[in-house]
Amino acid sequence: MTYSLGMLCRTGAAFLSDSRTSAGMDNITMRSKMRVYEKPGERVICIMSSGNLSLTQATLALIDDDLILANNEPASETIMTPQTLYETARYVGTKVRAVEKRDRVALEADGFDFNINLIVGGQIAGMTPEIHLIYPQGNSIHATRDCPFLQIGETKYGKPILDRGFNYETSLSDAVKFGIISIDATMKSNVAVGPPIDLLCYEVDSLVANLRMRLDEDDPYLQEIGRKWQNGIVKLVKDMPAPDFTKPSLGFATAA
Amino acid sequence: MTYSLGMLCRTGAAFLSDSRTSAGMDNITMRSKMRVYEKPGERVICIMSSGNLSLTQATLALIDDDLILANNEPASETIMTPQTLYETARYVGTKVRAVEKRDRVALEADGFDFNINLIVGGQIAGMTPEIHLIYPQGNSIHATRDCPFLQIGETKYGKPILDRGFNYETSLSDAVKFGIISIDATMKSNVAVGPPIDLLCYEVDSLVANLRMRLDEDDPYLQEIGRKWQNGIVKLVKDMPAPDFTKPSLGFATAA
Numbered sequence: 040m041t042y043s044l045g046m047l048c049r050t051g052a053a054f055l056s057d058s059r060t061s062a063g064m065d066n067i068t069m070r071s072k073m074r075v076y077e078k079p080g081e082r083v084i085c086i087m088s089s090g091n092l093s094l095t096q097a098t099l100a101l102i103d104d105d106l107i108l109a110n111n112e113p114a115s116e117t118i119m120t121p122q123t124l125y126e127t128a129r130y131v132g133t134k135v136r137a138v139e140k141r142d143r144v145a146l147e148a149d150g151f152d153f154n155i156n157l158i159v160g161g162q163i164a165g166m167t168p169e170i171h172l173i174y175p176q177g178n179s180i181h182a183t184r185d186c187p188f189l190q191i192g193e194t195k196y197g198k199p200i201l202d203r204g205f206n207y208e209t210s211l212s213d214a215v216k217f218g219i220i221s222i223d224a225t226m227k228s229n230v231a232v233g234p235p236i237d238l239l240c241y242e243v244d245s246l247v248a249n250l251r252m253r254l255d256e257d258d259p260y261l262q263e264i265g266r267k268w269q270n271g272i273v274k275l276v277k278d279m280p281a282p283d284f285t286k287p288s289l290g291f292a293t294a295a
Numbered sequence: 296m297t298y299s300l301g302m303l304c305r306t307g308a309a310f311l312s313d314s315r316t317s318a319g320m321d322n323i324t325m326r327s328k329m330r331v332y333e334k335p336g337e338r339v340i341c342i343m344s345s346g347n348l349s350l351t352q353a354t355l356a357l358i359d360d361d362l363i364l365a366n367n368e369p370a371s372e373t374i375m376t377p378q379t380l381y382e383t384a385r386y387v388g389t390k391v392r393a394v395e396k397r398d399r400v401a402l403e404a405d406g407f408d409f410n411i412n413l414i415v416g417g418q419i420a421g422m423t424p425e426i427h428l429i430y431p432q433g434n435s436i437h438a439t440r441d442c443p444f445l446q447i448g449e450t451k452y453g454k455p456i457l458d459r460g461f462n463y464e465t466s467l468s469d470a471v472k473f474g475i476i477s478i479d480a481t482m483k484s485n486v487a488v489g490p491p492i493d494l495l496c497y498e499v500d501s502l503v504a505n506l507r508m509r510l511d512e513d514d515p516y517l518q519e520i521g522r523k524w525q526n527g528i529v530k531l532v533k534d535m536p537a538p539d540f541t542k543p544s545l546g547f548a549t550a551a
Contacts, residue, residue: 195451199480204529216535224455240540250540264535271534273460275527279472279520284496284506 040231041072041192043087044218045158045170046201047182051211051242052160052168054085055218057192057226059233060092073237074099076118077248083161084118084127085239085248089192090155090175091146094138098155101134124169125181128159132177139175156191161241168243196228197221215240216264219254223265236261296487297328297448299343300474301414301426302457303438307467307498308416308424310341311474313448313482315489316348329493330355332374333504339417340374340383341495341504345448346411346431347402350394354411357390380425381437384415388433395431412447417497424499452484453477471496472520475510479521492517 043056056072070092076084086102088095105117121127135155143153153175160170160182170182172189182189184207190198198221205217215238225232235258240250254261299312312328326348332340342358344351361373377383391411399409409431416426416438426438428445438445440463446454454477461473471494481488491514496506510517 195484196455198484199452199455200528202484203480203525204532212537213533215538216532219538220532220535224459228451228454228458238538240538252538252540252542254538260536260538267535268531269459271531272456272528275524275531276456276460276472276476277469278527279476279523280516281468282471282475282494282496282508282510282516284508286508 040229041089042194042197042222042225042232043072043089043158043191044197044201044221045085045087045160045172045182045189046205046214046218047160047168047170047184047187048205048207048209048211048214049243051214051240051245052162052170053211053214053218053241054087054158054160054237054239055215055222056087056237057222057232058235058237059231061231067231067233069233069235071237073239075239075248075251078119079247080164081246082119082163083241083246083248084159085161085241086118086131087158087191088155089157091151091153094142094153094155095157097138097142098131098134098157101137102131122163123166124159124161124163124171125179127161127163128171128173128179128181131157131159132173132179135173135175136177139177158189158191162243162246164246168241193225193229193232196225196232200224211240211242219261219264220268223261223268227265234261296485297345298450298453298478298481298488299328299345299414299447300453300457300477301341301343301416301428301438301445302461302470302474303416303424303426303440303443304461304463304465304467304470305499307470307496307501308418308426309467309470309474309497310343310414310416310493310495311471311478312343312493313478313488314491314493315487317487323487323489325489325491327493329495331495331504331507334375335503336420337502338375338419339497339502339504340415341417341497342374342387343414343447344411345413347407347409350398350409350411351413353394353398354387354390354413357393358387378419379422380415380417380419380427381435383417383419384427384429384435384437387413387415388429388435391429391431392433395433414445414447418499418502420502424497449481449485449488452481452488456480467496467498475517475520476524479517479524483521490517 046053157173162168234256236254302309413429418424443463490512492510
């Protein structure tokens, strides 16, 4: 399993992903789910993937092959050529569809789903930052001011903290903290999601991917965040008022 | 969908459940998932259910029918006769199996799973409080000091807060607060889980089910908890240290 998260805010975008791949309890490995394609001053594109590892690797291989082939054919389409983020997402979608054509029948013959989801986000010069989610069918949706984050993989554990605290007006610095806590919560509740955390913090109009980190399990910063969060929410709960059972309440279905 | 939660701690047990039943987006109704069977001084048994509404109602109907029939046959087995919580859970499991015999084939013929899970907990005089989770197969597991809570239904959204803060040594009063926040987080992130929240707070050796509440959506206490939690965690995140991107980090898979 995987958990990847793209967050859009007024001052930029944050991308976070875990690095655990599991093909059964006895086959857990560490693989980054995040790729960054960058041409400083022109575009920054971040791709994160979840699903069947063979499918996500195949899709990225097709994207990378196009870049290599473009050395000989400069006019060909690559991840670095679309003029908009939407067309970039469509381009990635065509690669998902190409892999689908190759592999779906063989996978389904043995009971495996055609399971792949991608987040593609970033900024192209002259455009605003965008984040898109690409489905296994190759089509996509994108984040908006009202729904400013997109998740793929093991999405549920880390959603409440974002629903509570993150919105489009959240500062990029705070967005990163919300993202780390969202991933950390997921890692704590599900062993299929694990460190290190890959993080790209993208400042609007910077057109450079220089704010990047990989947070390993024993990273002092990640440990400090985890410890402060745990102590903080326990204190917060203890400081809550207790329910008053003496007050009249609505009816119950009591038996016996 | 449903979310129900049983929490075991040294000083008692807390039971919480939502009240939303959905059979499609256009068929959402309010139904309590919690039943309490009580004989003060002898036993308190709380049952919470999730899954197919027809199956959970059928199981509870068999349990209630036994109680009615026992008026004529005082020696017959009912939810109120086992000497231990484990045997109580097994008794409920036999009812699940009886419903399975009646309904599984017909359900599966139309593509419906035989989907029912129950939490059965409480205390019988002379025994310690216990909480059991009963599977669709009628077998069960029970909460322990190391794993002191059991969830059924839409379990993921509300698990991180429990993983972070609740353990067997948590006070019963704080356990209730953790439970309310766990359910409230789930309601906020998933429309298939909704108010009112049914709550039974059981104090060890009280053998009475007098600490009960039903918290509706506009209940001032529930609103206060939600507001304080939201404000508290946003402040907590803002007070966290920001990541230092100038520090050397592990390698990345960068392309282009």
